[in-house]
Amino acid sequence: MDADDNAFSELIQDYIVECLPLAEQVGDAFVELERRWRDEDEGADLLEPLRGRLHTLKGNSAMMGLAPAQAVAHALEDVCALLRAEPARRSDEVAALLVGGSGLLIDLVRSAANGSKPEAAAEFVEQVRSLLDASPSASPRRRRGDRRVAERRGDAADSSSSVVRVDFRRLDAMLEVLGEGMIEQEAVAELYRRLPRKVRATDELSDLDRGLLALRKTLKRLEGILMETRLLPISSVFGRFPRLVRDLAQAENKPVRVVTAGGEIPLDKAILDRIGEPLMHLLTNAVVHGIESPEERARAQKPAEGTIDLRATSESGRVVIRITDDGGGLDDAKILAKARALGLESRAADPEQLRSLIFLPGFSTAEEVSALAGRGVGLDVVAHAIHELGGTIEVESRLGRGTSFTLNLPLTLAILRSLIVEVDRERYAVPISHVAATVRVEPDTMHEMNRKGVALWRGDLIHVCDGGTLLGTGVAPNGSRRFYIVISMGNRRRGILVDRLIGHQDIVVKSLDATVGRPDVVSGTTILGDGKVACILDAVRILDQRMSA
Amino acid sequence: MSGPPGQGADSLLRFADELERQAPATEALRPSPELHLVTFALDREEFGIPIEQVREVIRVGEITRVPQARPHVRGVTNLRGRVLAVVEIRTRMGLPAAEITPRSRVVVVGVHDRILGILVDGVSQVVKVPTETVAPAPEEVLSPGTDYITGVARWNSRLIMLLDLEKVLLLPD
Amino acid sequence: MPNAFLVVDDSKLHQKMYKLVFSQGALAGSTVHQATNGREGYALLAAHPELALVFLDLNMPEMNGLEFLERRHAEKLHPHIPIVLVTTEGTPEDEARGRAAGAWDYLRKPFRPADLERVVARAFEHAAKRSA
Numbered sequence: 001m002d003a004d005d006n007a008f009s010e011l012i013q014d015y016i017v018e019c020l021p022l023a024e025q026v027g028d029a030f031v032e033l034e035r036r037w038r039d040e041d042e043g044a045d046l047l048e049p050l051r052g053r054l055h056t057l058k059g060n061s062a063m064m065g066l067a068p069a070q071a072v073a074h075a076l077e078d079v080c081a082l083l084r085a086e087p088a089r090r091s092d093e094v095a096a097l098l099v100g101g102s103g104l105l106i107d108l109v110r111s112a113a114n115g116s117k118p119e120a121a122a123e124f125v126e127q128v129r130s131l132l133d134a135s136p137s138a139s140p141r142r143r144r145g146d147r148r149v150a151e152r153r154g155d156a157a158d159s160s161s162s163v164v165r166v167d168f169r170r171l172d173a174m175l176e177v178l179g180e181g182m183i184e185q186e187a188v189a190e191l192y193r194r195l196p197r198k199v200r201a202t203d204e205l206s207d208l209d210r211g212l213l214a215l216r217k218t219l220k221r222l223e224g225i226l227m228e229t230r231l232l233p234i235s236s237v238f239g240r241f242p243r244l245v246r247d248l249a250q251a252e253n254k255p256v257r258v259v260t261a262g263g264e265i266p267l268d269k270a271i272l273d274r275i276g277e278p279l280m281h282l283l284t285n286a287v288v289h290g291i292e293s294p295e296e297r298a299r300a301q302k303p304a305e306g307t308i309d310l311r312a313t314s315e316s317g318r319v320v321i322r323i324t325d326d327g328g329g330l331d332d333a334k335i336l337a338k339a340r341a342l343g344l345e346s347r348a349a350d351p352e353q354l355r356s357l358i359f360l361p362g363f364s365t366a367e368e369v370s371a372l373a374g375r376g377v378g379l380d381v382v383a384h385a386i387h388e389l390g391g392t393i394e395v396e397s398r399l400g401r402g403t404s405f406t407l408n409l410p411l412t413l414a415i416l417r418s419l420i421v422e423v424d425r426e427r428y429a430v431p432i433s434h435v436a437a438t439v440r441v442e443p444d445t446m447h448e449m450n451r452k453g454v455a456l457w458r459g460d461l462i463h464v465c466d467g468g469t470l471l472g473t474g475v476a477p478n479g480s481r482r483f484y485i486v487i488s489m490g491n492r493r494r495g496i497l498v499d500r501l502i503g504h505q506d507i508v509v510k511s512l513d514a515t516v517g518r519p520d521v522v523s524g525t526t527i528l529g530d531g532k533v534a535c536i537l538d539a540v541r542i543l544d545q546r547m548s549a
Numbered sequence: 550m551s552g553p554p555g556q557g558a559d560s561l562l563r564f565a566d567e568l569e570r571q572a573p574a575t576e577a578l579r580p581s582p583e584l585h586l587v588t589f590a591l592d593r594e595e596f597g598i599p600i601e602q603v604r605e606v607i608r609v610g611e612i613t614r615v616p617q618a619r620p621h622v623r624g625v626t627n628l629r630g631r632v633l634a635v636v637e638i639r640t641r642m643g644l645p646a647a648e649i650t651p652r653s654r655v656v657v658v659g660v661h662d663r664i665l666g667i668l669v670d671g672v673s674q675v676v677k678v679p680t681e682t683v684a685p686a687p688e689e690v691l692s693p694g695t696d697y698i699t700g701v702a703r704w705n706s707r708l709i710m711l712l713d714l715e716k717v718l719l720l721p722d
Numbered sequence: 723m724p725n726a727f728l729v730v731d732d733s734k735l736h737q738k739m740y741k742l743v744f745s746q747g748a749l750a751g752s753t754v755h756q757a758t759n760g761r762e763g764y765a766l767l768a769a770h771p772e773l774a775l776v777f778l779d780l781n782m783p784e785m786n787g788l789e790f791l792e793r794r795h796a797e798k799l800h801p802h803i804p805i806v807l808v809t810t811e812g813t814p815e816d817e818a819r820g821r822a823a824g825a826w827d828y829l830r831k832p833f834r835p836a837d838l839e840r841v842v843a844r845a846f847e848h849a850a851k852r853s854a
Contacts, residue, residue, distance in 0.1 A: 183630045
């Protein structure tokens with residue numbers, strides 16, 4: 001497509017308006033990359049956002065018939081891809097090439113309305129080609145299509161490394177099939193158990209028992225391996241934060257830097273996908289409300305540049321992420337005042353409880369409405385997102401010194417450690433992360449108040465509801481309840497009366513079919529060891545609402 | 550061009566064959582002259598679903614009740630590791646819920662890539678019914694809210710009510 | 723009858739290009755709804771069952787084209803509205819992947835106005851056949 005007879009030529013100004021800032025951002029990033037390389041820093045986090053920008057530049061230039069700009073953007077994409085595959089290729093020469101190329105791209109975009117001179121672009125493309133030719137993994141002689149396929153989501157084998165890219169959905173599919181296999185194994189084991197003892201004792205069948213056990217062990221091991229493939233390093237989420245915080249800090253006119261650690265810790269992709277937003281909200285809050293203005297910091301004799309420390313650690317099967325800023329900290333007096341205004345002061349017995357009130361809806365003590373106020377999302381939204389993942393969030397603070405948020409997350413969503421309970425002959429799975437305790441019912445600790453049962457538990461009065469009523473079993477409470485379980489989330493607690501505690505089990509979570517609808521008390525289903533389906537109690541939802549039972 | 554209903558199946562089939570021979574080349578755009586149905590009984594009434602929508606028919610295992618499920622969802626059951634929703638078609642039609650007997654079955658159907666089960670009293674058989682024998686459902690059969698019956702096939706002195714599965718599954722919230 | 727289209731693309735330049743094409747020739751007078759990310763686009767799709775066609779860019783932040791298609795497929799949102807996946811990629815494998823995710827057709831960038839018009843014409847033909 002020729003620029004002269006391009007149908008979109010009247011949009012050339014729009015092209016420049018959209019692409020010039022993009023090209024400049026690319027240029028900035030390459031300059032920063034050059035600086036990082038000099039400090040022996042790989043700068044991997046810089047390369048990721050560049051992908052999208054260069055891609056857009058390439059596509060837009062192509063649409064406008066601007067072949068030189070398209071070629072340069074394409075060449076830059078290739079170099080970035082090379083750096084991702086072989087980080088060791090970074091050098092002064094490559095850095096200069098990138099910076100030079102981005103400068104050329106900026107010029108081409110800027111002068112797009114005047115028609116472009118293709119010579120400079122062709123020369124640059126040649127330079128990149130000779131660079132790539134020297135590399136085994138990114139041969140430009142490969143068809144364009146091949147490279148595109150290798151770069152995108154899909155299956156591809158990188159010839160120079162032992163890494164294979166697999167579509168995440170394939171992993172899920174594999175796990176499902178494995179799950180079916182495990183159920184079938186269980187069914188066979190059950191059939192074996194039903195055989196009369198005499199038959200089981202015969203020579204022919206005596207080995208069957210061992211065989212089945214071995215089969216089960218093998219399947220379990222396979223399950224473990226598959227679960228591991230879903231794990232990705234946290235750095236895939238942490239990576240974009242330094243740049244985002246830098247942009248945010250610039251908008252706020254406060255110098256702030258982010259320090260990350262523990263990026264190599266693996267976390268299930270399903271959780272990673274959902275943790276980015278809450279973390280970004282917390283970082284935004286830290287920059288906008290946590291870190292003070294440079295003047296205030298000077299007065300407090302703090303370093304001019306604020307620091308946000310973002311750290312991940314692995315602790316007994318859970319992942320702990322801590323976000324700490326060296327800002328002004330939480331003002332307890334303001335929180336107390338807000339609590340009074342909302343009528344919640346009864347919940348603020350000690351400083352710890354007081355501070356955890358900030359996770360309640362409607363609780364923002366920031367007076368100013370800055371341009372970014374819309375992005376200073378309420379902490380209740382963040383807390384909820386964390387709870388939905390089966391995690392917890394806590395806050396610590398020292399006035400004048402800073403604030404620290406601690407997120408505690410499970411390693412994976414697909415398998416849930418659960419407590420199995422029975423209510424009116426129905427079985428339910430309750431995620432252990434939300435079970436604070438299981439208590440045997442003593443008649444004298446139950447008090448009736450407003451038709452809501454209340455119990456004294458660890459010195460607190462908590463609401464207790466009947467499991468059968470909550471779950472609509474249709475059986476009137478008849479004194480069969482022997483236990484109550486205490487489910488908890490953050491500050492909230494509730495007791496649920498049940499008949500029996502069956503045991504602990506690692507269950508595979510299966511989401512509810514759309515046909516069934518959207519119950520409030522159940523979040524999914526699972527298949528128990530005996531092949532029967534059990535519903536999973538939605539502790540988060542139950543604690544969210546004021547459930548009367 | 551319609552044969553009198555209730556006449557012998559043979560003459561109807563011959564008639565349908567004749568129609569088929571005379572059909573123009575663009576057959577694909579017209580409905581086939583025969584409906585291939587899986588029929589099942591509910592309380593002495595007989596119903597039919599197009600066989601293309603039926604994946605399999607299984608015996609009724611344990612159906613786990615789901616609290617706060619939509620109306621007419623009897624529960625869920627384990628189908629080889631898949632959790633299958635089971636719809637109680639009887640209550641959907643205003644009949645009392647089924648008592649599960651050894652004859653009860655779950656017809657596993659696929660609609661728009663959704664797979665679910667329909668609890669029925671018993672599966673009769675698979676039949677091929679000439680399209681010509683299908684008439685709009687008579688007034689006596691229809692009541693407000695039975696828009697899921699797309700027609701009635703009078704065939705072999707039987708009355709088979711044709712179900713529109715999509716409408717059946719458009720359950721009230 | 724005026725036609726309604728939805729364009730989901732994070733590039734404002736492309737949005738303008740679409741609008742340009744939809745303001746000329748046979749498609750003049752069409753209504754064009756716009757969204758700059760998958761999430762917005764999804765909300766617009768839900769709000770407009772009368773859409774004739776959706777143009778969905780593959781590479782977008784927040785919810786890319788494939789994720790959009792997957793969600794649409796899972797939630798059965800307006801299955802009668804065809805969605806055209808728009809992308810710079812072009813191998814048959816990419817195309818198959820797009821179609822498997824539920825894209826009705828595939829439009830490669832860079833495209834000319836004629837390409838766009840052709841896709842629209844095909845969509846109308848298909849709709850006419852279905853209601854026949």
